[in-house]
Amino acid sequence: MDQRALFFFVASVVAALIVPVAAEELRYVPTTVSVVYVILAAASYLDWRTNKR
Amino acid sequence: MEDAALWFVIAVALAFDFTNGMHDAANSIATVVATRVLSPRFAVIWAAFFNFVAFLVFKTHVASTIAKDVVEQDILSIGVIFAGLMGAIGWNMLTWYLGLPSSSSHALVGGMVGAAVAKSGFGSVVSSGLSKIGVFIVLAPLIGLALGFIVMVLVLQFSQKAKNVDKLNRGFRKMQLVSAGAYSLGHGGNDAQKTMGVILALLIATGHAGADSDVPLWVVLSAHTAIALGTLSGGWRIVHTMGSKITRLQPAGGVAAESAAAATLFFVSANGIPVSTTHTITGCIVGVGSIQRLSAVRWGVAGRVVWAWILTIPGAATVAALLYLMLKPF
Numbered sequence: 001m002d003q004r005a006l007f008f009f010v011a012s013v014v015a016a017l018i019v020p021v022a023a024e025e026l027r028y029v030p031t032t033v034s035v036v037y038v039i040l041a042a043a044s045y046l047d048w049r050t051n052k053r
Numbered sequence: 054m055e056d057a058a059l060w061f062v063i064a065v066a067l068a069f070d071f072t073n074g075m076h077d078a079a080n081s082i083a084t085v086v087a088t089r090v091l092s093p094r095f096a097v098i099w100a101a102f103f104n105f106v107a108f109l110v111f112k113t114h115v116a117s118t119i120a121k122d123v124v125e126q127d128i129l130s131i132g133v134i135f136a137g138l139m140g141a142i143g144w145n146m147l148t149w150y151l152g153l154p155s156s157s158s159h160a161l162v163g164g165m166v167g168a169a170v171a172k173s174g175f176g177s178v179v180s181s182g183l184s185k186i187g188v189f190i191v192l193a194p195l196i197g198l199a200l201g202f203i204v205m206v207l208v209l210q211f212s213q214k215a216k217n218v219d220k221l222n223r224g225f226r227k228m229q230l231v232s233a234g235a236y237s238l239g240h241g242g243n244d245a246q247k248t249m250g251v252i253l254a255l256l257i258a259t260g261h262a263g264a265d266s267d268v269p270l271w272v273v274l275s276a277h278t279a280i281a282l283g284t285l286s287g288g289w290r291i292v293h294t295m296g297s298k299i300t301r302l303q304p305a306g307g308v309a310a311e312s313a314a315a316a317t318l319f320f321v322s323a324n325g326i327p328v329s330t331t332h333t334i335t336g337c338i339v340g341v342g343s344i345q346r347l348s349a350v351r352w353g354v355a356g357r358v359v360w361a362w363i364l365t366i367p368g369a370a371t372v373a374a375l376l377y378l379m380l381k382p383f
Contacts, residue, residue, distance in 0.1 A: 004343060011195055022188045023181065026324065030192060036199050 002048035005041045012037030055131070059259050062135045063252055067279040069138050070248035072145050073157040074104065074283020080334045081237040081284065084307035090229045097285055099230070100237040105281040107241030113268040114325030115243055119250025120257065121264075122182025123162055124169040129258040133168045134251060136380060140164035140373025144365065156329035160369040161247050162186055167370030171377040186327060193317060193328040194336030200313035201340025208305050209344065225304035232311035239318025240330045241280060247327055248276040310337040 015034035022030050081104070082096035091099060124133070141157065141164035148155035162183070169177040208225075215221040249268045256262035262269070314330075314337045321328045 007343070011198070014191065015195055018188055018191060021184060023185050026185070026188070026326075029196075030188070033192060033195055033199065036203075037195075040199060040202065 002045050005045035005048060008037045008041035008044055012041060055259060058131050058135075059255060059261070062131050062138070062255055065135060065138050065142075066248050066251045066255070067275055069142050069145075069157075069161065069251070070245060070276055070279035071283040071286075072142055072149075073244055073248070074101075074280040075286050076145050076149050076155070076157050076283075080331055081233065081240050083334070084310055084338070085229055085233040088226070088229065088304045088307045090226045090233075090304060090307065096233070099233060100240075101281040101284040103234045103237035104241035104245070104284050105277045107238050107245065108273050108277045110238060111242035111246070111322050113246060113249060113273065115246035115322055115327050116249035116253055116268045118182060118185070118325045118327055119161070119165075119247050120253040122179050122185070123165050124254075125173075125177050125179060126254075126257060126264065128169050128173050128177040129254050130172075131255065131259065132380060133172055133377065134165070134255055134258070136168035136171070136377035137161070137164035137166075137373045138251065139376050140167055140369045140371075143372045143376075144369040148365075155365050156331050158244065158247055158327050158329045159190065159365040161251070162327070163366035163369035164373035165251075166366070167373035168377040170370070171374035189321060189326050189328050190332065193321065194332040194339075196320075197313055197317045197333045197336030198340035198343075200316055201310050201337035202344060203340075204313050205306065205309040205341045205344045208309050212305060222304055225308050229304050229307045229311065232308045232315065235315035236311040236318070236334070237284075239315045239322065241277060242322045243318050243328060244330055245276040245280045246322070248279065249273060250327075252276070306341045310334065310341045313337040313340065 012034045015030045015037060018030040019027055019034070081100035082091070082093070085091050085096045085099075086093050090096075138161070141160040144160045144164070145155065145157055166178055166183070212221055246268075249272050252272045253262065253266070253268050256269075256272075257264055257266065311334075314334045317333050317337070318328070318330065
């Protein structure tokens, strides 16, 4: 398993958990951070799988 | 008598700003020294200059958050602010002595909360303001990490197309001067404003400024001077931890880490959010270091840093609360 992808995925979950407790006018920040980490996790996983072949 | 106490606590606030410079501002030069782009002496002068001129770039939103959104304004008094500051300074000195990259910002917030709670209980804390700060304790390093990683990917893509590696490295070394300056600018903009916030709170609490007042210019200039002087006096133990123990950086990595940290600090300062500059640059360095593999990051040191972050607010709050209770009879 790609450890970096897993790390990014955990980071995206942490950012998503912050969304409800963030002030309403700043909720877009943890939301964006969470989405970015999901993309980074997917990219990292695909990179790892390509290199493995 | 009250005026003498006010000026004394303002002096203590500026001393805190100086220790902040000594403790946190050293991070500004960590990567530029680690990659040998500048000698430590010139790096310190470079960082101090940009720390000082930050007042020309940023508005004082962060100062307002510290003055008005951490503790209820009617609770604030010279005694509370003094105990809060001393709690933060005591915690800073302890972590500095131990060589831990703690956060002066969180120490200040923790100190003010601890002293206020000791005076009037938990109702004296502005929960919405504290939650805004708390959310960004976690978000700031996460934003920095993601940005550091993304910028490093872009830098590597760009580097692969270059034919002359030596020329490319020289280019990155020059760019690091710009990125280090930008980071120091962001650092001065966020950290000096915390002291401005404390002094503004003091002025409001003693009736020298109205509840809706902006930060007076003399406060802005003295806070930036104090942090720049603190930077000049250095903090080499922490430079060593940040620059070489977390991950080994090349000039390209230094540019990526500092640009990412500068962008994060510009964003939070524009939104009036006090964050730990140490958290931010650490996240960026980890993001850059993890570009190839996670094992490039020395997680033991990064973990030690995280523990210091977790302990900072309760540690400084406890010291400040005890100090307030000790000083209360006087």
